[in-house]
Amino acid sequence: MRQAMITRNTSETAIELSYVLDGKKEVEVDTGVGFFDHMLTLFAAHGSFDLTAKADGDVYVDDHHTVEDVGIVLGQAFKEALGDKRGIKRYASDFTPMDEALSLVSIDVSNRPYLVFDVDELSEKVGTFDTELVEEFFRAFVNQAGVTLHIKLMHGSNNHHIIESIFKGFGRVLKEAVTVHDDDGSVPSTKGTLSE
Numbered sequence: 001m002r003q004a005m006i007t008r009n010t011s012e013t014a015i016e017l018s019y020v021l022d023g024k025k026e027v028e029v030d031t032g033v034g035f036f037d038h039m040l041t042l043f044a045a046h047g048s049f050d051l052t053a054k055a056d057g058d059v060y061v062d063d064h065h066t067v068e069d070v071g072i073v074l075g076q077a078f079k080e081a082l083g084d085k086r087g088i089k090r091y092a093s094d095f096t097p098m099d100e101a102l103s104l105v106s107i108d109v110s111n112r113p114y115l116v117f118d119v120d121e122l123s124e125k126v127g128t129f130d131t132e133l134v135e136e137f138f139r140a141f142v143n144q145a146g147v148t149l150h151i152k153l154m155h156g157s158n159n160h161h162i163i164e165s166i167f168k169g170f171g172r173v174l175k176e177a178v179t180v181h182d183d184d185g186s187v188p189s190t191k192g193t194l195s196e
Helices: 034-047 064-082 132-145 159-177
Strands: 003-009 013-020 027-030 050-057 091-098 101-108 114-118 148-155
Touching: 003 064, 013 064, 027 034, 034 050, 034 064, 034 159, 050 064, 064 132, 091 159, 101 159, 114 132, 132 148, 132 159, 148 159
Parallel strands: 027 050, 114 148
Antiparallel strands: 003 013, 013 050, 091 101, 101 148
């Protein structure tokens, strides 16, 4: 089974996370940041992952450290759970609507961390959540997971809907990209490896 458990403790956060790539949508998330918990739940459900995450962070300062550090740990868990990437599809792209919002998320599980975050329409807050943390989360994930990720907002006006569209799409493309489809178990690269 492709899974990982990661624990990370710093002076700013304490995080325990369990992640199963081939899961049953069993999700239990408590980061202390309600809107973020909602987005992680959507991500796991639409990716058919199992995800358990508990974070105790310095949210009395703000939510930045918690959101970023969960991205770090989730990226580490993804990379560990995926292993040598044999037989996976590697690439996936998806348009995901959420009412008036439409986003494109595209991924290459390449071991080359790179993020393009082309989302200009967000206002500063959704409730008490700082919307700039969405990009911080994805940057942290990408750097640890070793993936190339493009996120582009096609259109939208409601910030909640826009971010929800992105997280749902992220789950969907991650699920497709890690699907094992090559019966001979080869690595989907002409180099013969995706670990360097």
